[in-house]
Amino acid sequence: MTTRSEEAERGQGADFDAFYAATAKRLVATVYAMTGDLAEAEDAVQEAYVRAWQRWERLTWEGDPLPWVRTVASRLAISTWRRTRNRVRAQFKHGPGDDVPELSADRVALVEALRQLPPQQRQVVVLHHLLDLPVEQVARETGASNGAVRTRLSRARKVLGERLTDTTAFRTEGAANHG
Incomplete structure (x- = not known):
């Protein structure tokens, strides 16, 4: 037998999963456009979704969670970009890896x-x-x-x-x- 809180949690999980599926790919593309580094963009977006899950109930209560997730991902990526500027320049100088289309x-x-x-x-x-x-x-x-x-x-x-x-x-x- 399941409790109401377990059912609510499953409902929130399904809502979050649908939100992630609908928004993650475009958000990675957005952050990639900001940073120029696909791996950094993916990492920042993943971390932003982890943080969103931890606050999911509050974020959905306040309205659309996408601007919050996008802001967190952007700030994480830019912070990382600043710390790894030389590595990005080296990658640019030597070209993209073989796995980049x-x-x-x-x-x-x-x-x-x-x-x-x-x-x-x-x-x-x-x-x-x-x-x-x-x-x-x-x-x-x-x-x-x-x-x-x-x-x-x-x-x-x-x-x-x-x-x-x-x-x-x-x-x-x-x-x-x-x-």
Whole structure:
């Protein structure tokens, strides 16, 4: 015979499992876009879901738990990224491992350009432009003011625009010279 608390716990477990299945893959992609390191993104996301499970009842009572999980995963990843900056640079210098699937030239250029942004600018670009979150929600998730988010977005867009335009021009010139 099961008790009410056991039934409630099973219900929460099923809710959490469904939430995880529906959100984990996109969250890994989001954090990967912020960090440029798939393994770090996966680790940060996994840790964020562990922390969410520990607070699951409160998070679901407060509403949608995804912004909380995304914020925790982003902060964990950025913290790790700062500590392991040299390792990431070495990986970038020597290329991806054999188990990484081939990426399009545009995607590689975008990830390379994102990596060159300061972490705070990279985070707001990913949240606003890749996840289509409004500035107000980005501000809440990052702990910054709306004005700070807009400033970071403006500066990041300027740098990305220059770097991505340079990359496109370089590829076009290279193709013309080899054609």
